[in-house]
Amino acid sequence: MSRADSSDTAKGPPPLVTTSSSAVTKKAVGKRKRDSEIRLVPDDQRIFKSQRFYFFPNSDKHPARKLRIAKAIEFGATWESEFNESVTHIVADKSMDYGLLLKYLKKDALPPHIALVSENYPAECITFCRLLDPRQPQFKVRGYDLSAAAPPISSASSDRSLKLKPAPDSVRARQPETPVQDDRVPESPPTVSTEDGEGEEDRNPSAPPIESTAEFDAALKQARDLRHVPLDMEEDSGSRPTSSDGPATDDERPPAGSELDRRKKGKAQNYQAKFQCMHKHTGSDENPNVGTIAILQQMAEYYNQVGDEWRTRAYRKAISTLRNHPTKVWTREEALALPQIGGRLASKIEEIAYTNRLRRLDNAKAEPQDQVLQTFMQVYGAGFAQASKWVNAGYTTLDELVEKAELTPNQRIGIDHYADFNSRIPRAEVEQHGNAVRKALHKIDPAFDVIVGGSYRRGAKDSGDIDCIITRPNTDLPHIRQVVLDQLVPKLFAKRFLMAELAATSRDDGSKWHGASCIAGSSSSTGIWRRIDLLLVPSDELGAALIYFTGNDIFNRSLRLLASTKGMRLNQRGLYKDVIRGKGREKLSEGTLVEGRDEKRIFEVLGVPWRPPEHRIC
DNA sequence: GCCT
C-alpha cells in the first residue's frame, strides 16, 4: 500500500489542484465517507493535465457526477467552478443538450475552442490512458452539430482547440510528451460505445426517454436558481431542498431496467433472483464488464491463495453478477444496486472501471512468497494448510519438496506430474479418455453407461480433468462398485490406460474413484497424465448425479442453497423435501426423497427453469 | 467479501 500513494501524498497533504477548484474540491470530497480525499494519480498518468473542465450541471451534488468530477481531478484536470474562456472541455450530463447549455450560459454559440462532450468522456479517456478526440460520436451531446460547430476543421488542425487554452506555459513546457494527438485515434474505442447503454440516447435522438423530462425541468430550475446565487454558494446550500437531484437520480442510472425490473417483480421472484442458478449464462456474448471481471478474478485468486475462502467466494459471486449484467458498470452506486455486490466491492468496481487496474492487486501480486504458496497449492493433495507449512518450513521449489519434505503418496504423484495435472485437456482428448473407459466397460457388460460430465458436458473447449459417470439401468450401487473395482479398474491398469490411483472407494461403501489416466499412441498428448474421476451412480440417482457432476461448482452450491431455503436439500444422490432444520440450516431430519432419477424434474421441483449444461456456468 |  505504499507505492502509488507515496509519490504525491507521502510528504504532505494532498496537492491542491487549482485555486478555483480547490475550495469546492475539498468540500465535495469532504462529504465522501470512505475514500475521503482526492488523490492525484502519478504525474505521468495525468492525462487531463492542463485541461480545464466545466461540468453541466456544474455541481457535484449528484453522486454520479460528483464521481466524474473527482476522477477527472485525480487525473490532472482542473475543475472550473464557473464558466470562463479558459475552459477546454464542457462535460455535459447525458440528460442535457446543447440548447439548454446555451440558454444557461446565455450564449448564442459555443466558442470553437471549447470541446463539448458527454458525460462518458472522462472515463473513456481514463480507460484509454489518453485524451480522446472529443468529436468521436460516442461523446456527442444532443443538439450539438459538430460539423457546424467546428466547421472546416480538418485533421491537421483538429486538436488545436485543446491547446488554445493551455494552462500556464510553464506547465505545458514540462510535459511535451503529453499525448494530445487526437489523430492517433481514428477508430473509436472498440466496444465500449456500442455496448454502453448510456450511449443509447445518442442513437435515438428522436425519441428521448420519458424520464429525461424530470431532469430537464430540474436543470432549468437549477439554472434559474443559480442565476441569482453565486456559484460557490451552491455547494454550501445543503439546506436547500435539492429538488433537482432527488427525482433526477433515476435518470442517471443506466437505462437498462434490471433494477427497475426487479423492483416490479413479485417479492418471491425478487428473492429467488439472488440465486445464481436462476440466471442463465449469457457469456457467449462479449460482456461489457470483461475488464472489470478480469481484475476481480485476479483478486479472487489472490484471496484464494491466502486462504480466505469467504472473500474468494464473495468475489466469485460478484463476478458472476457482473458477467450477466448487460451494460458496463461505471459507478459505485450502479454497482451497489446489483446482487452480491456491497459497498466494498462496489468501490473497487468503480476504481477498476475508471482506471482499468486496482492498486490493491498490484501490491498483492508483488509478494514473492505468494508465488511459492500458489505453486505449492496446485500440487494435488496439498491445500492451503499443507502449502503454508511448506512455505513456513522454508521450501521454495517443488524439487526441494521431493528432496526434504515428507510427502503423502498422492502429493508425490502430484509433484511428479505437476505440469501434467495443471495443463488443460483438449476437448477431443477428453472424449478419447471417455471412450477408453466406455469401451473397456462395455466389454465387461454392454449394459453399462459412461457419461462424461464436468466442463466437458458444459461444452467447454478444454477441461481440467475427465469426469466419468458410470451407471447401469436398474442397477444398484453395490453391483456397479463391484464391477468397477474388480474388473474395470484392474483392466484399465493392465491396458496402461490408468496410471495411478489417488482415491479409491472402499469395497463396501463409496461411490467415487480418483486417479490418473494416459492415452498411449502417437498423438501430441502422448505420455501426459490426466486427472480422471469416476462417479459410480445407481440408476435411480442418475439425475441428481448428473447435476452434481456437471456443475459448475458455483451453480451447484447456489442450487443447493436455494433448496435449503425451501425446506429441501439437494446432494449428488437426490432432492429431498420436508427437511427439518434447526439453528442455522442444520439438518435434523432426512426428509423424504422427491426425485433422484430425473435431472429435469429436480429443476422443476426447485422452481428453477431448466437449463442445459452449457448454461450452468456461473 | 455479501447477506440476513
Added chain:
DNA sequence: CAGTACG
C-alpha cells in the same frame, strides 16, 4: 478428526 477434493 482435519485436510483435501469434486461439481
Added chain:
DNA sequence: AGGCCGCTACTG
C-alpha cells in the same frame, strides 16, 4: 453476529 453446499467422499 454469524452463515456462506453437501449430515458430499476419501486419506492419514
